[in-house]
Amino acid sequence: NAGVTQTPKFQVLKTGQSMTLQCAQDMNHEYMSWYRQDPGMGLRLIHYSVGAGITDQGEVPNGYNVSRSTTEDFPLRLLSAAPSQTSVYFCASSYSNTGYGYTFGSGTRLTVV
Amino acid sequence: KQEVTQIPAALSVPEGENLVLNCSFTDSAIYNLQWFRQDPGKGLTSLLLIQSSQREQTSGRLNASLDKSSGRSTLYIAASQPGDSATYLCAVRPADDTDKLIFGTGTRLQVFP
Numbered sequence: 001n002a003g004v005t006q007t008p009k010f011q012v013l014k015t016g017q018s019m020t021l022q023c024a025q026d027m028n029h030e031y032m033s034w035y036r037q038d039p040g041m042g043l044r045l046i047h048y049s050v051g052a053g054i055t056d057q058g059e060v061p062n063g064y065n066v067s068r069s070t071t072e073d074f075p076l077r078l079l080s081a082a083p084s085q086t087s088v089y090f091c092a093s094s095y096s097n098t099g100y101g102y103t104f105g106s107g108t109r110l111t112v113v
Numbered sequence: 114k115q116e117v118t119q120i121p122a123a124l125s126v127p128e129g130e131n132l133v134l135n136c137s138f139t140d141s142a143i144y145n146l147q148w149f150r151q152d153p154g155k156g157l158t159s160l161l162l163i164q165s166s167q168r169e170q171t172s173g174r175l176n177a178s179l180d181k182s183s184g185r186s187t188l189y190i191a192a193s194q195p196g197d198s199a200t201y202l203c204a205v206r207p208a209d210d211t212d213k214l215i216f217g218t219g220t221r222l223q224v225f226p
Binding site: 004031033035040041042043044045048050056058059090092097098099100101102103104105106107 | 117144145147154155156157158159162202204206211212213214215216217218219
């Protein structure tokens with residue numbers, strides 16, 4: 001089925017460990033983004049990309065890295081996990097930055113202990 | 114800084130009621146506004162997108178209105194059903210930075226039989 005696929009669905013990390021959250025879409029969308037969702041704070045934009053090879057920072061980029069080597073994939077890297085990064089992470093994609101066809105993945109629930 | 118507020122935070126209504134969810138934003142300079150639905154443990158699904166030049170959009174039993182000058186949007190759900198139970202989020206796209214989407218914290222709706 002067409003859509004946005006996120007892996008893993010659940011992850012527990014120890015403080016200081018690194019990991020990569022995977023995001024892939026098969027809709028040929030140019031725009032991709034990562035959000036984190038915390039209780040009482042809504043979704044906040046971490047990083048986004050308007051096309052392969054182009055990335056930029058969102059509202060809360062510290063502690064996260066991204067790259068976009070292909071149109072399909074947009075991985076999010078945590079370099080040294082901290083308890084403050086415990087959250088639910090969502091990847092989303094759309095045809096452009098204007099919102100049409102906005103599609104979200106089902107999320108990755110990350111716990112840092 | 115753009116801020117998006119949704120009131121009430123939670124709402125419980127009997128099946129069949131017509132209901133209104135509210136969204137307000139502090140900066141009227143928006144490109145568009147979107148309403149999303151989020152089911153527990155799932156990603157977001159885009160419901161309606163209203164361009165800044167539009168007053169309303171309709172999809173089935175859903176109708177979203179936009180009053181940009183007063184910084185308000187409402188989502189009207191007609192003849193509510195238990196299947197409408199979910200969290201509803203609104204988000205605005207700033208006119209001067211359309212790469213970003215700023216979310217409210219959502220209204221958790223429960224429709225009971």
